[in-house]
Amino acid sequence: MSMNSQGRPSEPKISGAGDQAGKVTFTGNRGLEHEVPLLFERAGNFETTGVDLPMPKRVQSRLGGLEREEPIGLPGLTEPEVMRHYVRLSQKNYAIDSGLYPLGSCTMKHNPRLNEKLARLPGFSDVHPLQPQSTVQGALALMQTLAGYLLELTGMASVALSPKAGAHGELCGMLAIKAALEARGDKRSVVLVPESAHGTNPATAVFMGYKVRSVAARADGTVSVEAVREALDSDVAAIMLTNPNTCGLFEPEIVAIADAVHEAGAFFYCDGANLNAIVGKVRPGDLGVDAMHINLHKTFSTPHGGGGPGSGPVVLSEALAPFAPVPYVLRDSAEFRIVEDAAQAKSDGGDPLGRLTAFHGQMGMFVRALSYMLSHGCDGMRQASEDAVLSANYVRTELRDLFTQPFGDRVCMHEVLFDDVFLKGTGVTTLDFAKAMIDEGYHPMTMYFPLVVHGAMLIEPTESETKEDLDLFIATLRYLAMQARKGNAELFTDAPVLAPRRRMDETRAARQPRLVWQPGIQAKT
Amino acid sequence: MRYLPLQEADRAVMLQAIGVDGIDDLFVDVPAGKLLDEPPALPLGKTEMEVERELGRLASQNVAAGSVPFFVGCGAYKHHIPASVDHLIQRSEFLTSYTPYQPEISQGTLQYLFEFQTQVARLMGMDLANASMYDGSTAAGEAVLMAHRITKRSKAIVSGGLHPQYRDVIETLSKHSGKVMDALHADPLGQEDLVSRIDDETSCVIVQYPDVYGRIQDLAPIAEAAHARGALLVVAVTEIVSLGLIKSPGEMGADIVVGEGQSIGNGLSFGGPYVGLFATRQKFTRQMPGRLCGETVDAEGKRGYVLTLSTREQHIRREKATSNICTNSGLCALAFTIHLSLLGQTGLKKLAEVNHGNAVVLADKLAAIAGVEVVTQAFFNEFTIRVNGDAGTIIDALTERGVLGGVAMSRLEPHDPSIRDLIIVASTEVNTDADRAVFVAALEDIVR
Numbered sequence: 022m023s024m025n026s027q028g029r030p031s032e033p034k035i036s037g038a039g040d041q042a043g044k045v046t047f048t049g050n051r052g053l054e055h056e057v058p059l060l061f062e063r064a065g066n067f068e069t070t071g072v073d074l075p076m077p078k079r080v081q082s083r084l085g086g087l088e089r090e091e092p093i094g095l096p097g098l099t100e101p102e103v104m105r106h107y108v109r110l111s112q113k114n115y116a117i118d119s120g121l122y123p124l125g126s127c128t129m130k131h132n133p134r135l136n137e138k139l140a141r142l143p144g145f146s147d148v149h150p151l152q153p154q155s156t157v158q159g160a161l162a163l164m165q166t167l168a169g170y171l172l173e174l175t176g177m178a179s180v181a182l183s184p185k186a187g188a189h190g191e192l193c194g195m196l197a198i199k200a201a202l203e204a205r206g207d208k209r210s211v212v213l214v215p216e217s218a219h220g221t222n223p224a225t226a227v228f229m230g231y232k233v234r235s236v237a238a239r240a241d242g243t244v245s246v247e248a249v250r251e252a253l254d255s256d257v258a259a260i261m262l263t264n265p266n267t268c269g270l271f272e273p274e275i276v277a278i279a280d281a282v283h284e285a286g287a288f289f290y291c292d293g294a295n296l297n298a299i300v301g302k303v304r305p306g307d308l309g310v311d312a313m314h315i316n317l318h319k320t321f322s323t324p325h326g327g328g329g330p331g332s333g334p335v336v337l338s339e340a341l342a343p344f345a346p347v348p349y350v351l352r353d354s355a356e357f358r359i360v361e362d363a364a365q366a367k368s369d370g371g372d373p374l375g376r377l378t379a380f381h382g383q384m385g386m387f388v389r390a391l392s393y394m395l396s397h398g399c400d401g402m403r404q405a406s407e408d409a410v411l412s413a414n415y416v417r418t419e420l421r422d423l424f425t426q427p428f429g430d431r432v433c434m435h436e437v438l439f440d441d442v443f444l445k446g447t448g449v450t451t452l453d454f455a456k457a458m459i460d461e462g463y464h465p466m467t468m469y470f471p472l473v474v475h476g477a478m479l480i481e482p483t484e485s486e487t488k489e490d491l492d493l494f495i496a497t498l499r500y501l502a503m504q505a506r507k508g509n510a511e512l513f514t515d516a517p518v519l520a521p522r523r524r525m526d527e528t529r530a531a532r533q534p535r536l537v538w539q540p541g542i543q544a545k546t
Numbered sequence: 547m548r549y550l551p552l553q554e555a556d557r558a559v560m561l562q563a564i565g566v567d568g569i570d571d572l573f574v575d576v577p578a579g580k581l582l583d584e585p586p587a588l589p590l591g592k593t594e595m596e597v598e599r600e601l602g603r604l605a606s607q608n609v610a611a612g613s614v615p616f617f618v619g620c621g622a623y624k625h626h627i628p629a630s631v632d633h634l635i636q637r638s639e640f641l642t643s644y645t646p647y648q649p650e651i652s653q654g655t656l657q658y659l660f661e662f663q664t665q666v667a668r669l670m671g672m673d674l675a676n677a678s679m680y681d682g683s684t685a686a687g688e689a690v691l692m693a694h695r696i697t698k699r700s701k702a703i704v705s706g707g708l709h710p711q712y713r714d715v716i717e718t719l720s721k722h723s724g725k726v727m728d729a730l731h732a733d734p735l736g737q738e739d740l741v742s743r744i745d746d747e748t749s750c751v752i753v754q755y756p757d758v759y760g761r762i763q764d765l766a767p768i769a770e771a772a773h774a775r776g777a778l779l780v781v782a783v784t785e786i787v788s789l790g791l792i793k794s795p796g797e798m799g800a801d802i803v804v805g806e807g808q809s810i811g812n813g814l815s816f817g818g819p820y821v822g823l824f825a826t827r828q829k830f831t832r833q834m835p836g837r838l839c840g841e842t843v844d845a846e847g848k849r850g851y852v853l854t855l856s857t858r859e860q861h862i863r864r865e866k867a868t869s870n871i872c873t874n875s876g877l878c879a880l881a882f883t884i885h886l887s888l889l890g891q892t893g894l895k896k897l898a899e900v901n902h903g904n905a906v907v908l909a910d911k912l913a914a915i916a917g918v919e920v921v922t923q924a925f926f927n928e929f930t931i932r933v934n935g936d937a938g939t940i941i942d943a944l945t946e947r948g949v950l951g952g953v954a955m956s957r958l959e960p961h962d963p964s965i966r967d968l969i970i971v972a973s974t975e976v977n978t979d980a981d982r983a984v985f986v987a988a989l990e991d992i993v994r
Binding site: 100129486488529 | 602606608610612621638709722790817837844850872875876895906924
């Protein structure tokens with residue numbers, strides 16, 4: 022696309038399908054993109070193996086007569102076949118390394134490769150969680166160092182590293198709150214959750230037996246201290262508030278809200294999904310937060326890996342610190358020691374809420390996150406937050422004349438939220454708009470979240486983009502908005518036409534679920 | 547800063563375009579006095595060389611499993627991982643992609659998840675599996691919650707052969723969600739009577755197979771007894787390689803099978819990230835937690851895959867969700883499925899035979915030491931020995947002699963004096979004759 026001097030595209034030829042987009046080939050392949058049969062459909066591979074192994078020792082079987090007799094039904098591939106199978110599959114995926122990935126709330130920032138290299142050092146990757154503690158002093162020191170960084174960045178008293186992901190951390194934080202209330206003999210049954218919250222918040226509260234009381238947002242998308250006060254009573258255990266919130270806004274009354282919550286004898290759980298906007302700028306501990314999970318895979322760049330693994334350490338206030346789950350790391354003079362047993366923790370003065378996972382948490386992610394923190398340093402982390410906020414506001418400013426903002430034109434944090442009012446009457450929905458972005462080579466923004474905003478489009482550019490790339494992204498969205506306005510609806514409703522697949526029939530997938538491959542049964546190809 | 551592409555000149559132009567004077571004008575909603583004037587009190591950014599040196603120093607203070615005779619198991623196992631596995635999972639398109647919410651540009655992830663689900667279901671002998679959980683222990687916790695939902699009962703009976711840390715996870719979830727857990731005592735000899743504990747309040751019985759002591763037992767009688775009272779059998783498999791050689795839990799009547807998939811494709815990594823496996827019967831599909839990938843067609847009728855049945859999940863159902871789980875363990879599931887597709891059933895069976903053979907040889911050598919008794923009769927690649935002394939002290943003495951010789955059961959179960967003399971020993975394909983000789987000599991020297 023050619024650009025004029027303002028960084029806007031000069032009017033391109035209509036892209037969309039193009040004449041050759043529907044071309045049928047003999048193989049079904051399309052240039053660099055190959056059709057890949059399932060592992061199970063590669064005939065004759067059920068006897069093959071791609072792993073050479075030593076001969077088993079000749080021994081009398083000691084399996085107690087429970088030998089598996091039937092073949093399992095797993096095909097094996099030699100190494101060349103396996104490389105091709107997975108490389109070809111990989112070529113059907115969008116990734117941060119291939120383009121801007123503006124998924125709001127998900128924080129698709131650059132994943133430094135140094136972190137991958139360090140996590141693979143045998144001293145980290147080839148260490149067993151139950152080795153004697155004297156043989157893992159470096160691993161424990163790393164956990165302790167990471168904990169120190171997290172506490173300094175958040176201004177909190179204590180951290181539980183073991184939760185496996187954000188939602189798991191959220192459960193951990195809420196369990197600590199419940200344990201603290203029980204320890205003081207205080208039975209409370211309600212948790213306050215704003216309407217715009219992540220779905221995990223109410224799911225966690227209800228799992229723990231709490232009733233969820235919704236708190237409405239103001240017209241500007243934030244929660245008022247009055248609304249919180251109105252919802253508070255002596256039966257409220259906690260409020261679960263995301264800050265910056267899911268609309269990309271910093272809650273301006275957060276300190277007053279924390280005070281009101283504390284006055285009512287309740288606790289403040291902060292969903293830390295959006296911590297990446299404020300690292301090095303604001304410390305949640307200074308705002309009155311009692312517990313907050315930190316998504317190492319968002320804020321501290323551990324790779325999302327196509328859906329995990331995550332890592333969700335939870336920072337806790339002084340009041341909640343004694344209830345942290347096992348395990349945790351302590352330092353006794355020169356030695357590090359990991360406390361794995363709740364009774365032992367009690368003798369150390371704690372009152373742990375229990376254990377949330379076997380072993381010690383996502384060590385591989387701890388190494389990567391610490392590598393990120395050391396690389397950036399205090400200055401770089403602060404700069405990263407500022408650049409993320411700057412980039413989101415730049416996108417907002419450059420789009421605001423064509424797109425519509427649900428809460429008026431106001432500064433945002435690391436992500437900017439639009440609604441679908443600007444698409445009204447065009448025959449184009451948020452979904453259509455997102456799919457047209459795919460044809461232009463972009464991963465869509467987060468769609469239809471938060472639920473409180475109609476046709477929501479949540480754009481998080483992150484700090485990892487150059488200005489030039491932001492400008493092209495902005496220009497592309499402007500172009501698409503103009504096409505919608507001009508009535509070129511097919512550009513959207515047919516999209517995507519240039520991706521490895523057209524739109525998928527999700528209704529069929531749900532109505533006739535096929536969750537495993539079975540011979541002779543497959544959807545029509 | 548090497549990871550931040552915006553330059554000062556860019557920032558100035560962007561601030562101007564936004565119409566503000568400085569960056570802090572974008573932080574106007576932060577309450578007065580709460581915006582930090584200075585960066586936090588932490589070191590400044592470092593070069594790649596410096597970070598590598600600093601973390602490399604910490605790594606060197608740990609004893610890597612591959613550097614010593616190594617026999618530690620108990621829920622995490624040292625196996626050899628083919629080089630191609632780690633190469634493939636580091637491809638950008640797998641490593642740096644998000645959850646496949648836009649299926650048209652995520653078919654790579656979705657197809658391997660579909661293949662993964664099929665492999666897991668077949669290994670477990672079950673109808674279907676999900677796209678993975680955080681790890682084996684959290685999968686076990688979720689399985690118990692699912693059994694509660696299905697049976698509308700709230701008591702789980704936990705075998706004394708279940709990994710104590712798995713039991714503790716279930717206990718934590720039970721305690722805080724108003725459910726009941728009836729856990730039996732440590733059961734190294736396989737003498738527990740699970741069946742008589744099952745009553746009309748029981749939603750499920752959960753057993754480990756092979757159990758934490760390494761023991762293999764026929765689960766069919768437990769399944770029958772549970773089903774007779776309207777309860778389910780949940781089986782946890784922490785050494786998934788075993789299923790290359792022994793009967794699947796599905797064959798023996800399990801209703802939900804969970805597993806730790808680390809042994810296939812994933813390194814020890816001091817306990818995580820690992821990959822939880824979760825399989826069940828068709829009729830329970832809609833009660834499953836976690837992500838599911840399903841087959842469908844696109845607008846042109848081409849086969850493809852999508853995340854499906856998401857009406858079970860928190861982002862749609864919110865407080866009515868089957869679980870608060872949001873993430874799976876995608877990249878670890880990828881490592882698992884690649885390694886397993888290299889092995890195939892032929893390679894997996896042979897790998898399992900090598901493991902079993904090595905364990906049997908080691909067990910016989912250890913049994914020949916005066917003062918050491920092998921207490922496990924039927925086992926796969928892990929078994930329990932009784933030593934004439936405190937097991938923890940003996941493990942430490944072995945460590946001093948350069949052998950990581952297993953796990954003292956007292957580390958997992960510190961308050962049960964009856965198991966203070968038990969060590970769980972694992973032997974996989976990585977152990978050589980020389981490793982075994984060093985271990986046996988060292989133990990002989992210690993217990994003499």
